[in-house]
Amino acid sequence: MAAIPPSGRQYPIGHGGQRAVITEVGAGLRTYTLDGEDLIDGYAEDEMCTVARGAPLLPWPNRLQDGRYEFGGVTHQTALTEPAKQNAIHGLTRWRNWSAAEHEGDRVLMTLLLHPQEGYPFTLSLAIEYRLAEHGLSVATTATNAGSQPLPYGAGQHPYLRVGTGLIDDAILRVPALLRLEVDDRQIPTGRLIPVRQTPSDFVEPRLIGATQLDTAFTSLLPSADGLTRVEMLAPDGGRRLTLWMDAAYRFLMVFTCDTIPQVERRRHGLGIEPMTCAPNAFRTGDGLLVLEPGQSATSKWGLLAVA
Numbered sequence: 001m002a003a004i005p006p007s008g009r010q011y012p013i014g015h016g017g018q019r020a021v022i023t024e025v026g027a028g029l030r031t032y033t034l035d036g037e038d039l040i041d042g043y044a045e046d047e048m049c050t051v052a053r054g055a056p057l058l059p060w061p062n063r064l065q066d067g068r069y070e071f072g073g074v075t076h077q078t079a080l081t082e083p084a085k086q087n088a089i090h091g092l093t094r095w096r097n098w099s100a101a102e103h104e105g106d107r108v109l110m111t112l113l114l115h116p117q118e119g120y121p122f123t124l125s126l127a128i129e130y131r132l133a134e135h136g137l138s139v140a141t142t143a144t145n146a147g148s149q150p151l152p153y154g155a156g157q158h159p160y161l162r163v164g165t166g167l168i169d170d171a172i173l174r175v176p177a178l179l180r181l182e183v184d185d186r187q188i189p190t191g192r193l194i195p196v197r198q199t200p201s202d203f204v205e206p207r208l209i210g211a212t213q214l215d216t217a218f219t220s221l222l223p224s225a226d227g228l229t230r231v232e233m234l235a236p237d238g239g240r241r242l243t244l245w246m247d248a249a250y251r252f253l254m255v256f257t258c259d260t261i262p263q264v265e266r267r268r269h270g271l272g273i274e275p276m277t278c279a280p281n282a283f284r285t286g287d288g289l290l291v292l293e294p295g296q297s298a299t300s301k302w303g304l305l306a307v308a
Contacts, residue, residue, distance in 0.1 A: 006048040011100050011108045021045075027055035027128050028123045028263075029096040029159060032137060033082060034306045041160040041270025047085035049094070051261045056141060057090045057116070061156025062095030062254060062280035064088040064218070066109070067119070069283035071152050078119030085186040092120060094276055107131040113146065123147030124292075136305035143299075147291035153290045154278035155249075155300050160258070163233050163240040168209050168257060168271045174232040175203035175255060177218035181279060187215065188281050206232065209271070215260065217280055218253045229253075231273050241307045244261040249300035250275040251288050257305035275302045 016023075017035040021042075022028070029050060043053050067078040067088035082089040093112060102109040107129060114124040125146040131138050143153050165171045180201050182192040196202045201216055221229045221267040231244045231253065244286030256272030277300050278288030290298055 005045050007043075007045070008097060010045060010099070010178040011103055011110075011133050011163070013104075013106050013108055013229070015106045016134070018132045018137070020130065020132060020137060021035070022108050022110060022130050023049070023099075024097055026055045026094040026096065027058065028094075029137075029139075029157075030077060030132065030161075032304065034308075035048065036160055036286075037164060037240070039304060039306050041162050041266070050263060050266075051258075052090050052094060053160055055090065056128055056157050056160060057156035057274070057276070058093045058126060058141070058154075059120065059143065060091050060135050060154040061153070061274065061278065062090065063187055065186070065281050069152070071283070071295070072150065076119050076121070076164040087186060087188070088119075089131050090156075092117070093126065097203055101127070103136070106133065110214055121219045122149065123151070123153035124151060127230075136303055138301065138303035140299060140301045142297055142298040143292065145294050147164065148294050150291050150293050151290050152283055153298065154276065154282050154288065154299075156254070156274055156276040158272060159177060159244070159275050159304070160242065160272050161242055161304075162235050162270050163235040163242050167268045169211065169268060170236055171209050171271070172206050172234040172236055173203045174234075175218060175251060175253065176220065176222035176229060176231070178204070178220040179218065181216070181217040181219065181252075183280070187219065189279060189285070189287070191285070193219070201243065206234065209257070213259045214255045214256050214257045214258065218255065219251060219279070221253060223248065231255075233271060233273070239308065243305045243307075244273050244275070244302065246275040246302035247300060247307065249277050249298070252276040252279050254280075274302075
């Protein structure tokens with residue numbers, strides 16, 4: 001019997017010079033290439049996913065303080081998956097086995113029924129469609145309340161982008177956001193919003209990343225005329241330009257320069273650009289939190305477009 005990859009079954013898709021691989025474990029984006037060049041800092045088939053590389057973050061993105069929240073007058077306690085900071089982080093589905101409900105040459109539809117459990121006693125049906133086309137990669141995440149009571153919900157995803165510069169220091173970044181969320185030493189928002197203009201977090205106009213360190217949640221995003229918010233990462237030689245777009249369902253954006261990841265040799269090799277429908281700690285604060293009634297669905301879309 002052949003060894004099973006750490007991330008389970010692999011679901012390759014392609015279109016033209018684009019190739020991507022989606023995994024059974026976590027329904028994550030393991031690799032994405034254009035003409036053989038990596039557009040994300042992913043991981044090999046024989047590796048386990050680390051630091052949420054390419055992972056969907058469901059039913060909440062980022063951190064939940066103490067893993068505890070109140071909903072509907074009941075206090076719930078989830079496992080502390082970031083024990084050093086006493087937080088629960090990035091939801092409940094990263095290590096679940098998802099199913100490929102549909103798999104064609106250029107698309108795959110991954111599905112999961114998240115049953116009630118300790119800390120999240122709700123029934124949530126999830127579907128993520130990854131599709132490659134001429135305009136790049138698109139990712140549509142749909143959550144449906146399949147239970148009989150309302151439930152709290154938020155969505156995010158965690159790709160690490162690359163533009164062929166080795167370290168991200170040499171890349172140019174544009175983040176169209178006017179405010180950032182102040183956080184404490186546990187990376188929990190304090191409730192204070194800070195203007196980014198003329199601060200180290202200001203990337204409203206494109207500029208070199210350099211030595212800037214970010215583990216920063218942005219909001220007050222500036223969409224284009226079509227309603228999509230576009231974050232741009234460029235190679236300084238005018239070569240590769242990589243755009244992450246997201247629809248209006250994503251009201252927050254996390255940018256992470258990877259200075260604190262455990263794999264020292266991988267630090268600053270990719271830039272975490274993470275669309276989020278809600279703020280960190282939203283299960284406690286309600287900031288951007290969705291409440292899905294029984295039978296109600298919510299869909300959020302983001303994608304990547306690379307131009308040589």
